[in-house]
Amino acid sequence: MSSAHDEVKLDLRVTARRDGAEGVIVLELADPSGVDLPEWAPGAHVDVxxxxxMTRQYSLCGAPSDRSSWRIAVLREPTGRGGSRHVHEALTEGVExxxxxxxxxxxLVSSxxxxxxxxxxxITPIVPMLRAADAADAGWELHYGGRSRRSMAFLQALEDxxxxxxxxxxxxxxxxxxxxxILGTPQPDTLVYSCGPEPLLRAVEQHCADWPEGTLHLERFNPRDVSEPVLTETFEVELATTGVTLTVPPEKSILEVVEEAGxxxxxxxxxxxxxxCETRVLAGEVDHRDSLMNPSEQATNDAMFICVSRAACPRLLLDL
Known part of the structure; x- marks a missing residue:
């Protein structure tokens, strides 16, 4: 997984905008001075x-080899919190x-x-994965669902x-x-990648239960359901870099407490x-409550997302 410490902030300009499907717009974004953009690999996303x-995350769905621009596709969510509406209404050509x-x-893990x-x-993070699979001479099949053909971005190009x-x-x-x-019988030397609404991802998880560990890779748009915290009382976090120890109450996240400490x-x-907010864990046991790490990644216990994950022990030592 890439680290937030490797990220950059860029002021980019919308250089092209087109309809990608019913309710979907596709934006091309480039540096106004024409310099190359940072490298990325299939599966990457950016904060806008x-x-x-408001900040929203969108998958990069162009070609990683094209450093001149980044491409995102945004579905307008009528019942959302306003981010996609703003993108559709305000991010016109020429806007920075x-x-x-x-x-x-x-x-995308090699397979x-x-x-x-x-x-x-x-479909957005999947599109560059298909190109990468082709470049690696890997076999692949895509199963793509949507409300109707009119609503399915990139479908015609993929079929063509x-x-x-x-x-x-x-x-x-x-x-x-x-x-x-598709998934009823585990297939050898095969990885499963899925992205979409939560009901689909839950169903994919259920159908992959008998596949080998590490087969399934998911990306969620919404948080997964989690059980009650391991600890329902307060716990402490020691911040190794700053030398501060903070107390996290049940009603607040580690992130909130750290921010309140300035x-x-x-x-x-x-x-x-x-x-x-990925943070390195130096000591202690984590109650992982994120929707990003798979079980094997969580088991290493060397990183956590402090906006939702908590301690499963009285004290954590974090690289902050």
């Missing part, structure tokens, strides 16, 4: 800083906007074969270039993705889905 302090990143908590499963706008390897599931025509057929920390979503 919007009006009134600040981005932070790139950050990658959904990297002889892949099964990609996308739902709706969850990849033919039989792309299976669309417009819900108004064929119903939901047939996960039992210690600057990069943070964005505050829901455990963007990865901005």
């Amino acid at each position: 800083e919007l009006a009134d302090g 906007v600040r981005l932070r990143g790139p950050r990658n908590h959904f990297p 002889p074969r892949y099964v990609f499963i996308a739902g709706g706008i969850g 270039t990849s033919g039989h390897r792309v299976t669309p599931y417009p819900q108004d025509e064929v119903g939901l993705i047939d996960l039992h057929r 210690i600057p920390v990069l943070a964005s979503c505050r829901e455990g889905i963007c990865g901005t």
Whole structure:
């Protein structure tokens, strides 16, 4: 996983804007002076800083080899909190906007074969993965669901270039993705990558329960459901760099307590889905409550996302 410490802040200009599907716009963003943008790999996303302090995360869906611009696709969410509406209404050609990143908590791991499963706008991080799989001569298949063909961004281009390897599931025509057929039998030397709405991801998790550990890779747009905290009482966090020890009460996050102490920390979503506040753990046991790490990553106990994760012991030592 990439670290927030490796990120940059960039003021980029919208150089092109087009309709990507029903309710989806595709934006090309470039440096106004024409310099190359930072490198990135499939699965990366960026923070887009919007009006009134809003920050939203969007996957990069262009070609990593093209350093001249970054591409994002944004679905307008009528019932959302206003971020996508602002993008649709305000980010027209010529407008400048600040981005932070790139950050990658959904990297494409090398494999002889892949099964990609996308739902709706969850296709965005998958698109560059398909190109990377082709470049590596890996086998792959894509199963792509959406409300209708009109709402499925990049579908026509994917069908035109990849033919039989792309299976669309417009819900108004064929119903939901047939996960039992796709995932019912574990396949050797195959990784499963999925991004989309939470009901799809939960179903993919259930169907991959019998696949080998480490097979499934997910990216969530919303926090996963978690159980009650391991500790329901206060705990302490010692900040190794600053030499401060803070007490975290049950009703506050580590991030909130650290910020209240006047210690600057990069943070964005505050829901455990963007990865901005990733912090190195030097000692102690973590109650991982994020939606980013898989079980094996959590078991290493060397990092945590302090906006949601807590202590599973009386005291944590953090690299802050």
